[in-house]
Amino acid sequence: MSFYDDYIARTPASAKAAQRAQAIIPGGVGSAIQFWPPYPIYVKESKGAYVWDLDGNRYIDYCMCYAAMVAGHADxxxxxxxxxxxxxxxxxxxxxxxxxxxxxxxxxxxxxxxxxxxxxxxxxxxxxxxxxxxxxxxxxxxxxxxxxxxxxxxxxxxxxxxxxxxxxxxxxxxxxxxxxxxxxxxxxxxxxxxxxxxxxxxxxxxxxxxxxxxxxxxxxxxxxxxxxxxxxxxxxxxxxxxxxxxxxxxxxxxxxxxxxxxxxxxxxxxxxxxxxxxxxxxxxxxxxxxxxxxxxxxxxxxxxxxxxxxxxxxxxxxxxxxxxxxxxxxLTKDKYAEMDRLGAKYAAGLKEIINRLGLPACVTHEGPLGGIQFVPEIPHTYRQANQCNKAMWREYWYGMLSKGVIPMGSGWFEEYSISAAHTDADIDETLNITEDVLKEVKKLV
Ligand SMILES: Cc1ncc(COP(=O)(O)O)c(C=O)c1O
Structure with a gap:
């Protein structure tokens, strides 16, 4: 089964909710960015660094509503x-x-x-x-x-x-x-x-x-x-x-x-x-x-x-x-230092995996915001970033989702967002999952 198939297999309740929503709301979503094929997860609740979908799957969330949830969910x-x-x-x-x-x-x-x-x-x-x-x-x-x-x-x-x-x-x-x-x-x-x-x-x-x-x-x-x-x-x-x-x-x-x-x-x-x-x-x-x-x-x-x-x-x-x-x-001053520390740890962990696997990708970040760029060289402009290998990105996206991580906002051009609620344990768990997923992504090279 592909990661995409895995994703569909574990989200039947979201599929049903999407069908109902799509009859009355264009795309079944409040904003185009909330849609991804064939349907996004529909959220039941959220707390701290996590969201749960209607099927009860837990996700470590790095979209954090497109970086808005800096304090974490339901603080x-x-x-x-x-x-x-x-x-x-x-x-x-x-x-x-x-x-x-x-x-x-x-x-x-x-x-x-x-x-x-x-x-x-x-x-x-x-x-x-x-x-x-x-x-x-x-x-x-x-x-x-x-x-x-x-x-x-x-x-x-x-x-x-x-x-x-x-x-x-x-x-x-x-x-x-x-x-x-x-x-x-x-x-x-x-x-x-x-x-x-x-x-x-x-x-x-x-x-x-x-x-x-x-x-x-x-x-x-x-x-x-x-x-x-x-x-x-x-x-x-x-x-x-x-x-x-x-x-x-x-x-x-x-x-x-x-x-x-x-x-x-x-x-x-x-x-x-x-x-x-x-x-x-x-x-x-x-x-x-x-x-x-x-x-x-x-x-x-x-x-x-x-x-x-x-x-x-x-x-x-x-x-x-x-x-x-x-x-x-x-969001006191010490919280910013902590988010920066976790951001640096996550970026370093991602770089290490990418280098070890020899993947033509790199990592860019600024404090707690960042991401894997599926281009071989660090981009300095949008044009360079847009050379992103979209097939690899797609595999990464569904791979992470199917293993319980929302790795970023829902598009290659988005980023991960570490909040005040994320912990070292979340980062460690995410890096382990990322390694498994990137091994599969590498097969597309
Ligand atoms: C840099 C930037 N400016 C403006 C906006 C628009 O903000 P909003 O979605 O709150 O209207 C966004 C949304 O993500 C953004 O990232």
Missing amino acids: PVIAEAIAEQAKKGTLYGMPAVVATELAEEIQRRYPVIEMLRFTQSGVEATMYAVRLARAATQKMGVLKVEGAYHGASDVLMVSCAVPSNVPAGPPWMPTSIVESAGIPEGATKHTYIVQFNDLESLEYQLKKHEGEIACFILEPCMTNGGVIPPDPGYLQGVRELTRKYNVLLIFDEVKVGCRIAYGGACEKYGIEPDLVCLAKAIGGGTPLGAFGGRRDLMNLISPLGPAVHFGTYNANPLTTAAGLACLTKV
């Missing part, structure tokens, strides 16, 4: 904060102090965030940050990185997952490829693409569109295309060039914020962007995002200024209480 401290707040009300439509407290905690971690606004999600955070940058500069151009995903808003749904067989233009000036039907031409007309870790590509586009560009939005450490950390000097160069060409710099820290370090990428790499987008970690497992940064820019947000930011659920007491408990009571 008791966060659950308690949610329960206490639910008793007092979940939505007021009027401000509550808990949102201010969470904003202050975020500011302690991110001195560059002088003011912020809360959203429900990362996609809103990036969309509003771009609107604000355009409002502040009165320019419409937006620069983004090829292969970077910033949420599915029209303006940024460009060149996020360029297939490797599609001509995507020269590396210094990648073509803008719109990735959804239903986006009006005008919405993406001003979205220009550069390559990650490539200052020449950035300067080429900045010069070509000089005077037109409002902002450069990027993940300071890429997490689409596996984890691709910035090359030494790259982010410093980005900051210098954006200043030179008078372009606002937006760090999309939706995934890496309060994740790869206590103060996220700003702290880790020592760079001061003009605006920062956050989500995932700051909500403690509830839907919460934020964008913030320079006070003079944030002063342009309504009702202080002309850039509109609205939302019935914004800064609601339920999600901000969960986020506050997560950041102040669970």
Whole structure:
């Protein structure tokens, strides 16, 4: 039996649940990323580093809801904060102090965030940050990185997952490829693409569109295309060039914020962007995002200024209480050191297995986020990562699933995410399983 067949054999209840869901929900899932063929597992419950599916199979989870569950699943401290707040009300439509407290905690971690606004999600955070940058500069151009995903808003749904067989233009000036039907031409007309870790590509586009560009939005450490950390000097160069060409710099820290370090990428790499987008970690497992940064820019947000930011659920007491408990009571500084230690141990273990088996693959990671890249050389750009041997990845994915590990998010371009709930025993168990699976993967070489 193949790993794929094993997976199907052990998940009949999920198959049934998928059939029922697919009759009423497109794909049977809430977001396309939650689907994988022939159906995903349907979850019964989760706790700490584990999830259980409807058939009662236990999985060590490294997807952790695409890196959002930094504290681990069903953390008791966060659950308690949610329960206490639910008793007092979940939505007021009027401000509550808990949102201010969470904003202050975020500011302690991110001195560059002088003011912020809360959203429900990362996609809103990036969309509003771009609107604000355009409002502040009165320019419409937006620069983004090829292969970077910033949420599915029209303006940024460009060149996020360029297939490797599609001509995507020269590396210094990648073509803008719109990735959804239903986006009006005008919405993406001003979205220009550069390559990650490539200052020449950035300067080429900045010069070509000089005077037109409002902002450069990027993940300071890429997490689409596996984890691709910035090359030494790259982010410093980005900051210098954006200043030179008078372009606002937006760090999309939706995934890496309060994740790869206590103060996220700003702290880790020592760079001061003009605006920062956050989500995932700051909500403690509830839907919460934020964008913030320079006070003079944030002063342009309504009702202080002309850039509109609205939302019935914004800064609601339920999600901000969960986020506050997560950041102040669970994700203390020592937890980051522990996640880093486990991240280093896991990456080293994976490398050792890959080297021993002589597999044409490598491992990239930044603290607790990382993954196996099924390419022989460490990638520095999305294009290089996209050379991934997809057949090998698929075998790895179903192999791990069929042996009780969700090794990463559900796509070759995703990553593993170690939470505060993972332990040495989890890593050891996972490495043993990985070795068995990779031995089979090697047969595809
Ligand atoms: C870097 C980045 N930005 C933005 C988003 C969109 O966030 P959300 O899914 O909360 O809308 C994601 C989602 O994974 C992301 O990884």
